[in-house]
Amino acid sequence: MIRYTLHSVPMTAVDREYAESAWAALGGDPALLARVSTVVRAGALEARLPVREMARACVGACALAAAELGARRSGRAVPPRAPAGGAAGAPGDDVPGVRVDDGAVAAAFVSERHLRVAGRAPVSFAPLSRFWRTRDGWVRTHANYPHHRARLSAALELPDDTGSLAAVLAERSAAEVEETVTAAGGLAVALRTPREWARHPQGAAVADRPLVERERLDRAGVRTRTAAGHDPLLPAAGLRVLDLTRVIAGPVATRTLALLGADVLRIDPPGLPELADQHLDTGFGKRSARLDLSADRRTFEELLASADVVVTGYRPGTLDRFGLSPAALAERRPGIVVGQLSAWGAYGPWGGRRGFDSLVQVATGIAALEGAGHGRGEPGALPAQALDHGTGYLLAAGVLRAVTDQLDAGGSRCVRAALARTARWLLDGAAPHACPGTRDGLNGLNGSNGSGGSDGRTGSAAPDGRDGPRARGTVSYGDPYAGPGPWLAETDGGQGRLRYARSPVSFGGGPADWARPPGAWGADSPRWT
Known part of the structure; x- marks a missing residue:
C-alpha cells in the first residue's frame, strides 16, 4: 500500500x-x-x-x-x-x-x-555490449544490433566471441580501440574521467x-x-x-x-x-x-x-x-x-558519431565516478x-x-x-x-x-x-x-x-495510462487514423 x-x-x-x-x-x-x-x-x-x-x-x-x-x-x-x-x-x-x-x-x-x-x-544487453580491460584502461562496446556486432568484429579482425575480443583488447590502448572501431562504423568508447571529458573538444562543445x-x-x-x-x-x-x-x-x-x-x-x-x-x-x-x-x-x-x-x-x-x-x-x-x-x-568533432546511453556515461566520466574506487578501479553505471x-x-x-x-x-x-x-x-x-x-x-x-x-x-x-x-x-x-x-x-x-x-507524467485531470498497447513492429499502414 x-x-x-x-x-x-x-x-x-x-x-x-x-x-x-x-x-x-x-x-x-x-x-x-x-x-x-x-x-x-x-x-x-x-x-x-x-x-x-x-x-x-x-x-x-x-x-x-x-x-x-x-x-x-x-x-x-x-x-x-x-x-x-x-x-x-x-x-x-x-x-x-x-x-x-x-x-x-x-x-x-x-x-x-x-x-x-x-x-x-526481456532480452537484455548482448554479450559483446560491456566493459573490457585494455592495455591502459577500459573501453565499453555496444553490439546489441547485428550490424554493430559485425562492424566491431570486422574492425578488430576477430571472430564473434567474447574470449577472442577480451584477448585482443587487452593488448591495445583504449584510445586506439575507440578510434579503430569508430572508423569502421562500430561502437566503442574509452573510459574518461569528468576532467578528461571537460578537456576533450567534444566535451567543451557540449x-x-x-x-x-x-x-x-x-x-x-x-x-x-x-x-x-x-x-x-x-x-x-x-x-x-x-x-x-x-x-x-x-x-x-x-x-x-x-x-x-x-x-x-x-x-x-x-x-x-x-x-x-x-x-x-x-x-x-x-x-x-x-x-x-x-x-x-x-x-x-x-x-x-x-x-x-x-x-x-x-x-x-x-x-x-x-x-x-x-x-x-x-x-x-x-x-x-x-x-x-x-x-x-x-x-x-563527435557530432556525426553514433552513440548510446551506456557509451555516453563512459565518455563523460559518469562511469568512472559510479565505479569501484570512484574512478580508480573498475567502472560502473547509473x-x-x-x-x-x-x-x-x-x-x-x-x-x-x-x-x-x-x-x-x-x-x-x-x-x-x-x-x-x-x-x-x-x-x-x-x-x-x-x-x-x-x-x-x-x-x-x-x-x-x-x-x-x-x-x-x-x-x-x-x-x-x-x-x-x-x-x-x-x-x-x-x-x-x-x-x-x-x-x-x-x-x-x-x-x-x-x-x-506506467508513465510517471502525472497532473490533475490528466491521463493515467496509454489508450492502446503496442503492436508488432512495422505492422501498421503508413497513414493517419
Whole structure:
C-alpha cells in the first residue's frame, strides 16, 4: 500500500536547481513551478550522482509542460487555489497541479527491465555490449544490433566471441580501440574521467550549448488548436506526430506524446532491424509502419502534409539527404514542430558519431565516478539508462512547450536535446554539492559549479538561494521505495499478456495510462487514423 505523510517541506537545494534549470531551458514561466509537488521515496534510483533529482526534474518539467498546454488548449478553468506561500489567483492557478512520485519515476526509468511478454523477461544487453580491460584502461562496446556486432568484429579482425575480443583488447590502448572501431562504423568508447571529458573538444562543445536548444525557424502564422471535449485532459489531442526515432530516448519522448493524446506514427526503414522487446517497451500508444523514404517518397510527403510534429533520433545529418532537416521540413510544412535527439550533439568533432546511453556515461566520466574506487578501479553505471529516459522526457517537454509558444506567436519551431548535454547537466548539479566520493572527479569540470548559464537557465538562483526566482513546489515523504509493484500494470497485446511500467507524467485531470498497447513492429499502414 502506498502511504503519504501529511506534512510538506520546501525543496532541497539540489532539487530546486535541477527543477529551475530544466524549466528555464524550456522557456517556461518560473511562477508555474509552484504547481509541482514531489513525493520522495528513500532508495529510489540510488547512485553516487544525483540521478534521482535529475530524473524528478525531467519528469516534472514534462508534466508541467503538458499541464500548461492542456490548460491553454482546453479552455477548462481550474478553480483558483493558493500555491505554497502565495495567494489565491496567483499566476498559473489555471494550470493543473503536477505530482512527481519517486516510485513512478524509478519504475519508468527502467521500464525496459520491468517489461514482461507473456511472462517472459526481456532480452537484455548482448554479450559483446560491456566493459573490457585494455592495455591502459577500459573501453565499453555496444553490439546489441547485428550490424554493430559485425562492424566491431570486422574492425578488430576477430571472430564473434567474447574470449577472442577480451584477448585482443587487452593488448591495445583504449584510445586506439575507440578510434579503430569508430572508423569502421562500430561502437566503442574509452573510459574518461569528468576532467578528461571537460578537456576533450567534444566535451567543451557540449558544455557551451543549452540543455534544450530552442529555435524559431520561420514566421508562420498562429494555428488554431483546441482540445475541448476530451476527458481526461489530453494536451496533445489532435496532434499528429511522425516518429522517426529508435532505441530509447526518442521513443520515450514520442511514447509520452502518445500518452497525452497525440496520434503517433513511427516510421522505420524496411532494412534496418529493430529489437522486438525494445519496441514493445517504447511502443505504447503508438502505431508502427515501415517505409522506404527513397522508393516511396510520395507516401511520406502525404504524411508530412498533415503532420504537426516530427521527432527524429538518427545521427545528425543522416536524414538531411532525404530533405528532412528542420529548415526543409518547415519550408514544406509551415508551422511544424521538429524535435531532434542525438547522442553527442549536432556539433563538435563527435557530432556525426553514433552513440548510446551506456557509451555516453563512459565518455563523460559518469562511469568512472559510479565505479569501484570512484574512478580508480573498475567502472560502473547509473542505476538506470537515465540519460536516455531523462533526455526523452526533456525532448517531449520541449515539443509541448513549442506548441504552447505557437499558440501566442506562431512560427515553425525546432527543439534539440542530446544525451551528452544531459550528462553534463547531471555532473554540473553534483559539482557544488559533491556527493560522497565524487568531489575529486568533479573538480575538473571546467570550473563548473552547477549554477552557470550554459544550460539555458535564465535568472536561476545561486546555490545559497539568495538571488533569482525560486521553485516553490513542495515535497512530501512517502514509504521507502520497495520495488516497482505499485507503478506496474498489465494489458493484453498482440504478443500476449504484457506487464509494463506506467508513465510517471502525472497532473490533475490528466491521463493515467496509454489508450492502446503496442503492436508488432512495422505492422501498421503508413497513414493517419
